[in-house]
Amino acid sequence: MNELETIRHSAAHVLATALLELWPEAQFAAGPPVEQGFYYDVDLPHRVSPEDFPKIEAVVSRILSEKQPFVREVISRDDAQAMAERGELAALAPRPTPSVFKLDILKGIPEGETITLYRNAAFTDLCAGPHVADTGKIGAFKLTHVASAYYKGDEKNPQLQRIYGTAFATQAEMDAHFAMLEEAKKRDHRKLGKELQLFTFDEDVGPGLPLWLPKGTVLIEELEKLAKETEFAAGYQRVRTPHIAREKLYKTSGHLPYYAESMFPPMELKEDADDKEPVRYYLKAMNCPHHHKLFAAVPRSYRDLPLRFAEYGACYRYEQSGELFGLMRVRAMQMNDAHIYCTAEQFASEFRAVNEMYLKYFKIFGIEKYRMRFSTHDPAKLGQKYVDEPELWKKTEEMVRNVLVETGVDFVEVPNEGAFYGPKIDVQVWSAIGREFTLATNQVDFAVPARFGLEFTTSGNTKETPLCIHRAPLGTHERFIGFLIEHFAGDFPLWLAPEQVRILPVNPECNAEAEALAAELRGKSIRAAVDGSRDKLGAKIRLAQVEKTPYMVVLGKNEVANRQLSVRSRKHGDLGVIDRAAFFSRIESEISERAL
RNA sequence: GCCGCUUUAGCUCAGGGGUAGAGCGACAGUUUUGUAAACUGUUGGUCGUCGGUUCGAAUCCGACAAGCGGCUCCA
Incomplete structure (x- = not known):
């Protein structure tokens, strides 16, 4: 377990400690660190919802400030068994009902393996560790969501509430983590697929049956x-x-x-009139x-x-x-x-x-x-x-x-x-x-x-x-x-881009010329379209950028007069004036090489 | 399939027992526009579906559907 995982695993114990203060009857199963944080599986009649999070986090924050030391203790199998039967494992004190999941986990520990407990203040858990020195080492703690999970992942077992959270050594690291998640959400294919009009689902067609819009079909x-x-x-x-x-x-x-x-x-x-079956x-x-x-x-x-x-x-x-x-x-x-x-x-x-x-x-x-x-x-x-x-x-x-x-x-x-x-x-x-x-x-x-x-x-x-x-x-x-x-965050390389070139007439007088250029590009199997709207150039550029068009061609009276093109790349901005043949060969080779 | 949550205009979202609101979009007009958003107006919704409670439901309750977060499973 690396340092961050140790912090998160310790955070899971703190979560359990806090939950027990609020609901002493909670029964805990497993509470490991995971990629984005940690969870603890809990069996509890009360349905934990995000509305409970502030209340739980308040208790957690008190525990963190108390800097409760984590104490490791080697224990015999029989003693561990006895404690579990008294409901003392994953608990603050003996309880009327046994720690059922811990009893089961105990059964799974191979004979001869050292059995250890970890305690922080009144909370005791059956745990292989390791843990941080004290709860104060968990610099940042936040609950994220709650889901359900079958005990040991088996459909036949009871469903537990899986409470997810995350923890970091410092608040700054946690802030960076959530900022990164926000960025990741922006590239979610479900969101981009809708925004970029790549595909859709329809209830009448059926769940899980994607309909491919023209751009997705490309x-x-x-x-x-x-x-x-x-x-x-x-x-x-x-x-x-x-x-x-x-x-x-x-x-x-x-x-x-x-x-x-x-x-x-x-x-x-x-298949036949006299078929019986x-x-x-x-x-x-x-x-x-x-x-x-x-x-x-x-x-x-x-x-x-x-x-x-x-x-x-x-x-x-x-x-x-x-x-x-x-x-x-x-x-x-x-x-x-x-x-x-x-x-x-x-x-x-x-x-x-x-x-x-x-x-x-x-x-x-x-x-x-x-x-x-x-x-x-x-x-x-x-x-x-x-x-x-x-x-x-x-x-x-x-x-x-x-x-x-x-x-x-x-x-x-x-x-x-x-x-x-x-x-x-x-x-x-x-x-x-x-x-x-x-x-x-x-x-x-x-x-x-x-x-x-x-x-x-x-x-x-x-x-x-x-x-x-x-x-x-x-x-x-x-x-x-x-x-x-x-x-690609929706920003496909040229060869894949549904619309490869968008031609932006500076004013409607250039629309006909723009359509002619688009037709010429399509003749070369290049996917080109014209923004013939009455928007100003800046607005057309913004729209093309937002729709992730790799190349924009600005066409005004200057370009029409001298048969040149003002080219803009989505990634690199204004590329200046290029003559037509040079632009065609540039994009044709970029496409045929399937350049990234 | 299971547990929990969500569902309001094309999109993003506010509101909330007395039949709905913003921004963007779309449409129309004005503007003739030069490298990331011109201006004005219009349009737009059985508030997911069905049922119940109520004088009255988009709002409360229930069922179903779809989506979301997970579990199981897989390309």
């Missing part, structure tokens, strides 16, 4: 263009598949038992089964491998209503999907090439803060959460790990997070407000191709099942664009 199409170029160069072939399929397909793939909860309920229809069709939640059918459609030889099928596939997932989150978590998505069918010998180089594609994309977008997460299986759950192929799991995990190590990418390995059909690598990023998301994914599949009976003829004229790599380096349009909006 972003989609530019990303697809990038993906198509990149995949074409890497030897992928494009395919197209329908959005629905019969139930049988997902029975074959094995998705239904694992995944039915996350799929929209099926449509049922009688209706046929069920599902909206596809993933593209792989369809692609497997394309592999199976033609006899395949080892000479055809690796075979790489790419599709921006539309998928529909019935995400739980409480999980929907702007564009980051939706129910309809367009996935930068591809499936690579290869032999075991080809696997490592294919997997490495996929990894390199990821890194190439990150460079184009200037994505620097990300984490590769390598998810493996848990041997204890073979046959339930994971297909029962212990040898293949071991072998493929080894191959993936080797590629990661050889490439020299930083990664963390997480056990028991793999897909049911194989290990995977997820790329984790963070939204403006600090929520973590999987942006892209790269998965190994050694199970489903066999379920589909996929095979190719080997050089020895035998049949073999290919390995499959599922990869989506650009994730889904929805999440990727949600991320990009925040990453």
Whole structure:
């Protein structure tokens, strides 16, 4: 635990102390530091609301000024048990009801581990520490919000009130923190998406089903263009598949038992007048089964491998209503999907090439803060959460790990997070407000191709099942664009900007000339528009700046007379007078290089 | 899905048991404009939906919906 975390963890104890002064019956579970501060989970009949915060903070502030020392005490398991039973843990004094959560936590502490208490004034808590020397070391304290959380994160456990706060060594650091949060809110993709008219949601269409406005659609199409170029160069072939399929397909793939909860309920229809049982069709939640059918459609030889099928596939997932989150978590998505069918010998180089594609994309977008997460299986759950192929799991995990190590990418390995059909690598990023998301994914599949009976003829004229790599380096349009909006704060690089050039006639007499220039730019596939309003130039510039247009062209009688352009860049201000050809070639190369 | 909170004009938000208000926007007129906001006027809302209490509900109560903060889950 670093210094700040120690301060925050101590702050959680102070919060508990204050809550107990107000509600002595409070039962506490866990109170750790987190990225932005800390929380303490509490079970309390009184519903704590932000209206209670001043009252709680007043008590906290008194405790901080009292500089209560934190005292560590080693205690035997039996004594700790006895104290918990008397309700003395996470309490100011013995109570009629036992400290139930602390009893449970105590049970989880391995035999032989030192058990410690921390006390500040009358408050005693079961705690591994460490803590600051005294409560006076917590220089700034503030409660932020209250939410609910299942005990130990399990839906079957009772819901507790999770009271969030933050703490710093000094008030100045806390002020800086809140100032930063304010800035982050300004780049929230939900806010910018509305302001910049990129996308919208409508109740009649349905929750989690984004509607893409023209400007957002530009972003989609530019990303697809990038993906198509990149995949074409890497030897992928494009395919197209329908959005629905019969139930049988997902029975074959094995998705239904694992995944039915996350799929929209099926449509049922009688395909034949004398059908007794209706046929069920599902909206596809993933593209792989369809692609497997394309592999199976033609006899395949080892000479055809690796075979790489790419599709921006539309998928529909019935995400739980409480999980929907702007564009980051939706129910309809367009996935930068591809499936690579290869032999075991080809696997490592294919997997490495996929990894390199990821890194190439990150460079184009200037994505620097990300984490590769390598998810493996848990041997204890073979046959339930994971297909029962212990040898293949071991072998493929080894191959993936080797590629990661050889490439020299930083990664963390997480056990028991793999897909049911194989290990995977997820790329984790963070939204403006600090929520973590999987942006892209790269998965190994050694199970489903066999379920589909996929095979190719080997050089020895035998049949073999290919390995499959599922990869989506650009994730889904929805999440990727949600991320990009925040990453660029809506200020997209020229190649992505929905409106690249806005022409600003100084007065309406120049409107016709401006329209002609816009048409000329559009002829060069440059997205240009004219502000033909009667606003003064300053107002037109302000509007273009606010709407984050990368280039503005001021057109007055001087420019019309000498066939030149007054160019202004959103980022760098007035660039002065440039002749037309120079301006065209400047933006054309900036676009084709996809410059940042 | 669960817990809590929110929902007033296109947007941001004020108000509040006697049928609503600001700024911005949009529209119109005047101004003929030169690198981040000209002026005036007009428009605009069954106060999320449905039900209840009340002489009267946008306001109080309930249900539902959507959104927000989390939990669980995932691209």
